[in-house]
Amino acid sequence: MPGFDLKQVSRNDKGIVGAGIVSFIASFLPYWGWSGGGFSSSTSAWTGYATFGLLLMFIAAVVVAARVFANAKLPRLPVGENVLVAALAALGTLLVIIRGFTYPHGHLPGVSVGVMWGGYVLFIAGIAMTAFAVMNFRASGEKLAWDATALNRPAAAQAATGGYAPAPAGYAPAPGAPVPPPAAPAADQPAYPPSDAGSPSI
Numbered sequence: 001m002p003g004f005d006l007k008q009v010s011r012n013d014k015g016i017v018g019a020g021i022v023s024f025i026a027s028f029l030p031y032w033g034w035s036g037g038g039f040s041s042s043t044s045a046w047t048g049y050a051t052f053g054l055l056l057m058f059i060a061a062v063v064v065a066a067r068v069f070a071n072a073k074l075p076r077l078p079v080g081e082n083v084l085v086a087a088l089a090a091l092g093t094l095l096v097i098i099r100g101f102t103y104p105h106g107h108l109p110g111v112s113v114g115v116m117w118g119g120y121v122l123f124i125a126g127i128a129m130t131a132f133a134v135m136n137f138r139a140s141g142e143k144l145a146w147d148a149t150a151l152n153r154p155a156a157a158q159a160a161t162g163g164y165a166p167a168p169a170g171y172a173p174a175p176g177a178p179v180p181p182p183a184a185p186a187a188d189q190p191a192y193p194p195s196d197a198g199s200p201s202i
Contacts, residue, residue: 012139013068015132016085020061022125027054029118032103036111045096045122053095057126060088060133080142086133093126 031050033042045054063085066072074081100123105114137144 009068010136010139012132012136013064016064016089016129016136017061017068019125019129019132020058020065023054023057023061023122023129026118026122026125029121030116031119031122032100032114033116034111034113035116036108042116042118045100045119048099050096050099053092053099056088056092056095057129058092060085060092060129063088064136080137080140082133082137082140082142083144086130086137089126089130089133093123093130096126097123 027045029044030042031045031047033040035041045051063074063081067081074084077084079087100115100119103114107113
């Protein structure tokens, strides 16, 4: 990418992307298995709900990589981008760790069953990604609370009606509540209906 300077990338962004790369590699290493008597068998982390956890971690890393290397921007979301990345990394790491330790574990004479070295590498990478993501969030100054901007859209309609939001059908205002003014008649309509031709005028 012309003009791209890696030195301008923050340490936290580098940490998230780097941890994502390590996590991807470690996901194919021995995650859980058994060994003993000169034999061993293992499985990768692409199993059960650990797969979903891995996908969340990789999405977090891809979001940061796209922002750093392609200057990409996410669409407007109810939460900030750094909050989203931290949440994805934390939840993904938690799922991967929980899945690893819900497999059978135990030690028999000459036989060991449980999380293998690749799993621990994956755990450490996920924890590191989460830590860098949380530091990024803290440095960004983003708010953790859900952004209610989308929920405040009725305020715009209220401003358009002179400070009164349109009431739903069947709504009765509470005693003492302000009553919206009646709508003005249309320009091409008389303010009052014409008198009946057969009735004497008053």
